Amino acid sequence: MSARARRSQEDMLAAIRAAVLAELSEVGIGRMSMAGIAQRSGTARTSLHRRWSSPTEILLEALEHSYPQETVSPGLDDLRGDLIRALGFLVEWLATPTARAVESIVVERGRHPELARALYERVFDQKGGRFTRTVLVHYAEHGHLDPARITDVVTDIGEALVLKHLADAGSPPDEAMLARIVDEAVLPAVGHPPAGNRS
Amino acid sequence: MSARARRSQEDMLAAIRAAVLAELSEVGIGRMSMAGIAQRSGTARTSLHRRWSSPTEILLEALEHSYPQETVSPGLDDLRGDLIRALGFLVEWLATPTARAVESIVVERGRHPELARALYERVFDQKGGRFTRTVLVHYAEHGHLDPARITDVVTDIGEALVLKHLADAGSPPDEAMLARIVDEAVLPAVGHPPAGNRS
Structure with missing residues (x-):
């Protein structure tokens, strides 16, 4: 993968992690949706589904990523x-x-x-x-x-x-x-x- | 005060303490009212006002009473x-x-x-x-x-x-x-x- 492609993938991941935290804070655990996270992060739903099976999987990835x-x-x-x-x-x-x-x-x-x-x-x-x-x-x-x-x-x-x-x-x-x-x-x-x- | 009058006053206090906890749990700190506590406890508002200046005063009394x-x-x-x-x-x-x-x-x-x-x-x-x-x-x-x-x-x-x-x-x-x-x-x-x- 080129440096540029890697960079843009990292940006996308960062946007998705921020989106799932915003989604959680606004709608609560029980109502988080792939559609909501896709919209907040400007990502296609299909891209999210390729990598994660549910909103809580995305949330856990975001938490794991930032936990010291x-x-x-x-x-x-x-x-x-x-x-x-x-x-x-x-x-x-x-x-x-x-x-x-x-x-x-x-x-x-x-x-x-x-x-x-x-x-x-x-x-x-x-x-x-x-x-x-x-x-x-x-x-x-x-x-x-x-x-x-x-x-x-x-x-x-x-x-x-x-x-x-x-x-x-x-x-x-x-x-x-x-x-x-x-x-x-x-x-x-x-x-x-x-x-x-x-x- | 007779034993019976004292007993009934203790019952009334217990009802008021339970009422302020129910009021807090249902409407939240900012919306507690003397009218709500009066209604829940079956007490006249005037009786509450004689003893307490606000719902939070009643709440503090209830918390102090039950704290070990x-x-x-x-x-x-x-x-x-x-x-x-x-x-x-x-x-x-x-x-x-x-x-x-x-x-x-x-x-x-x-x-x-x-x-x-x-x-x-x-x-x-x-x-x-x-x-x-x-x-x-x-x-x-x-x-x-x-x-x-x-x-x-x-x-x-x-x-x-x-x-x-x-x-x-x-x-x-x-x-x-x-x-x-x-x-x-x-x-x-x-x-x-x-x-x-x-x-």
Whole structure:
């Protein structure tokens, strides 16, 4: 494929991803249609059907595409910084339109349980399951943390506190608050010395 | 006041509290009216106006009335059990109609910021601020925990993980999961030995 053809295909995909988020936000999960997404994105319905079997498949592709994958710094010498950066990915993502789409899927899980399940399996789990989990597992695999302490409860602490802060304060935590979440809640749970004992 | 008059006044208050929750759920925060609450509760509007200045005042009274106050067992010898019971109060409350009312206030905080603020100040803060906080402060005040570790982040860990579990699983945590939240996240954050080190 030529660079130009590839470019135009990427533009088309971007338009389709934006269209499915707009469709969701305006008509709701239950009423999304291929025709609506085709019209909003300026794409032929036949092109959509060639690639996807339903509007929710397009939605899942859009969510997967924009969901961040946390990274680990080389060297295994900055657990605290890696954890703060991991929660920073979550905070950045919360400001995107896909975060609102995810929220509406979670809120409507009762009516669309299969979509909520696919969201967790095909988006969250593919990208590490929970923010801070990739970092914690990496340090544990290299002997810097006790693997027995990297449980599902512990890998959820950072994400839970970020989302709780958003719900209580109406805005996501700033960098200083992310550092406090890591120092006061995440690091103690993996057996790290409290902040006062570190340099 | 005679026992009978007091009883009938309590019945009337209960009917008004139920009415304001029904009104909120059916018409939304912005459209609640004294007339609607009067009709739903079978009370004269003049009686409502004598006691409350607005529908949101009635709503706050109903929320305050049903929001649990966590307790501490006598003896200061069961921190773990007291914490699990504190989170149990939250789980029980989540099944009540007032939990849905609180959720809608939090979701709509952008449109009704003064009501959200009143919810925190007049309901949550009056009842201890966060579940587990009353217990942690009590043990710290009696020298069983380092008061410096009882921060706003730390007192939010249990509540954040319970609400996160509800969002992810679609149902609140059971008793075994509450115990894991306490053992793996709350106790380490207050400097308590991990579960493996206890009897």
